[in-house]
Amino acid sequence: MSNWDNDPKVAESVCEAAEKFGFFQLVNHGVPLEVLDGVKDAPIVSLGCQQRRRGSTPKSFPLPTTSESQVLCTKLMTALMEKLNVKEIDETKESLLMGSKRINLNYYPRCPNPQLTVGVGRHSDVSSLTFLLQDEIGGLYVRVNEGKGEEDGWVHVPPIEGSLVINVGDALQILSNGRYKSVEHCVIASGSKNRISIPIFVNPKPNDVIGPLPELIAAGEKPKYKNILYSDYVKHFFRKAHDGKKTVAFAEISS
Numbered sequence: 001m002s003n004w005d006n007d008p009k010v011a012e013s014v015c016e017a018a019e020k021f022g023f024f025q026l027v028n029h030g031v032p033l034e035v036l037d038g039v040k041d042a043p044i045v046s047l048g049c050q051q052r053r054r055g056s057t058p059k060s061f062p063l064p065t066t067s068e069s070q071v072l073c074t075k076l077m078t079a080l081m082e083k084l085n086v087k088e089i090d091e092t093k094e095s096l097l098m099g100s101k102r103i104n105l106n107y108y109p110r111c112p113n114p115q116l117t118v119g120v121g122r123h124s125d126v127s128s129l130t131f132l133l134q135d136e137i138g139g140l141y142v143r144v145n146e147g148k149g150e151e152d153g154w155v156h157v158p159p160i161e162g163s164l165v166i167n168v169g170d171a172l173q174i175l176s177n178g179r180y181k182s183v184e185h186c187v188i189a190s191g192s193k194n195r196i197s198i199p200i201f202v203n204p205k206p207n208d209v210i211g212p213l214p215e216l217i218a219a220g221e222k223p224k225y226k227n228i229l230y231s232d233y234v235k236h237f238f239r240k241a242h243d244g245k246k247t248v249a250f251a252e253i254s255s
């Protein structure tokens, strides 16, 4: 990614990955590694580890985002919007695409029989984009080829040192009228090692109304989703279990 500015293929690959897979890993992303390590080593993380009980649900802690991650986020959003022929990220779009952020801390205690514990159940994120820092343990699985019979399955996202895992969330799927995919993923705990992951969720503002972007509808696309208050969408997500049932169905226009 370091040659983002002089190689248009980088932006193209990002858009292609967001359309086809909804997930990709970035290296040379410009977010200094010390920032990632700093977050992983923060005292609150160790405290969290001691307080966690085996098998209990991961907990959220507010942690600051960095200016480097903001620059990266703006670059990605700009490229993703250009691909949709949305030329300018004005104030309204900035709010819809990246108006609020939340950082979580997920701690997965090792479990001798991972099949018997809940890491994170199948879900898609409600964000527009999620940036995930994961340690070297692994355990994140992403759904591929959904609905394609025998090819439908789960692929492990291997930890790559210094990389960021980035995925499209439901809000961006809705705003892009289904062009960018928010795919299901889940986490299986390790049988032998504790794992930490830190997702940064980049979201619309709670009071934003999300729906297919006006530029797409003006270009003749039929809207696949209704306009919906983002905070209502998030409420719906937290009301239901992580059972693989799609939150995005809540916003779909039935045909």
Ligand SMILES: O=C(O)CCC(=O)C(=O)O
Pocket: 104, 106, 120, 125, 132, 134, 139, 140, 185, 186, 187, 197, 198, 199
């Ligand atoms: O821990 C991970 O790798 C992913 C966690 C996740 O999907 C989430 O917090 O939404």
Ligand SMILES: [Fe+2]
Pocket: 123, 124, 125, 185
């Ligand atoms: Fe997630």
